Amino acid sequence: MAYEDEQTRRSRVVVETPTARREVVRTETAHVPERSGVSNGVVAALVIAAVALVTIVFLFMMSRQTDDATNANIALTQPTPLPQTTIVEQAAPVQQPPIIIQQPAAAPAQAPIIVTQPAPASAPPSSTGNDDGTIQSAIQKKFSDDPAFSSLGLSVTVIDGKAMLTGIVKSEAVKSQIERLVRSVKGVRGIDNQIIVSG
Numbered sequence: 001m002a003y004e005d006e007q008t009r010r011s012r013v014v015v016e017t018p019t020a021r022r023e024v025v026r027t028e029t030a031h032v033p034e035r036s037g038v039s040n041g042v043v044a045a046l047v048i049a050a051v052a053l054v055t056i057v058f059l060f061m062m063s064r065q066t067d068d069a070t071n072a073n074i075a076l077t078q079p080t081p082l083p084q085t086t087i088v089e090q091a092a093p094v095q096q097p098p099i100i101i102q103q104p105a106a107a108p109a110q111a112p113i114i115v116t117q118p119a120p121a122s123a124p125p126s127s128t129g130n131d132d133g134t135i136q137s138a139i140q141k142k143f144s145d146d147p148a149f150s151s152l153g154l155s156v157t158v159i160d161g162k163a164m165l166t167g168i169v170k171s172e173a174v175k176s177q178i179e180r181l182v183r184s185v186k187g188v189r190g191i192d193n194q195i196i197v198s199g
Contacts, residue, residue, distance in 0.1 A: 007029070010027045013025075099166065132161065133158075135185060135187040136156055136163075139156045139163060139182055139185050142184075148177075152168070153168075154166070156182070158188075161190065163191050163192070164194060165178065165195050167196070168196045171197060179193050
C-alpha cells in the first residue's frame with residue numbers, strides 16, 4: 001500500500017513522580033493511504049449497470065426474433081387472392097341462385113363485374129298476334145302446371161319470340177323435355193337453352 005501523506009504529531013508530556021519530574025516527548029505518526037482506484041460502491045454500480053445492459057440487449061434480440069417469426073406466420077396464414085368472379089344476375093324466381101361465371105384472374109384491384117339481365121322490352125306484336133310477355137306467361141304457366149317441372153325453379157325470358165331458358169336439372173333427358181315443352185308454345189320462334197345439367 002502506498003502512502004501519500006504522513007501526519008506527524010508531537011506532544012510533550014510532563015511526568016511527575018514523588019522523587020522527580022521529567023518531561024517526555026511523544027511522537028505520533030499517522031499514515032494516510034493513497035486514494036487511487038475505485039471504491040467498492042462505484043465497482044458495484046458498474047457491475048449492476050453492465051448486467052442491466054446485457055439483459056436489455058438480450059431481450060431486444062429475443063423480441064426481434066419473435067417479431068420475425070410472427071411476421072413469417074402472418075405471411076403464411078394470409079389468404080391468397082381468389083380469381084376474379086363475374087356474377088350474372090337474371091330476372092328469375094327468388095329460389096334460383098345467380099349463375100356465377102369464373103374468369104381468369106386479372107389485376108387484384110379490379111372489382112367483380114355484375115351483369116344484370118335486361119328486362120324484356122315491349123316489342124311490337126309479332127305477325128302471329130302474340131307478344132313476348134304473353135309467350136313468356138304461357139311458358140311459365142306450362143312449367144307451373146307440370147308437376148315434374150314446377151319444383152325445378154326454371155326461369156324463362158322471351159325477347160322477340162326467342163325464349164332463353166335457365167335453371168339446373170339432373171339429366172340431359174329432362175333438359176330435352178323442357179325444350180320440347182317450350183317449342184310447343186305458340187309464338188316461340190327460337191330457344192336459347194342455357195339450362196345446366198348437374199348430375
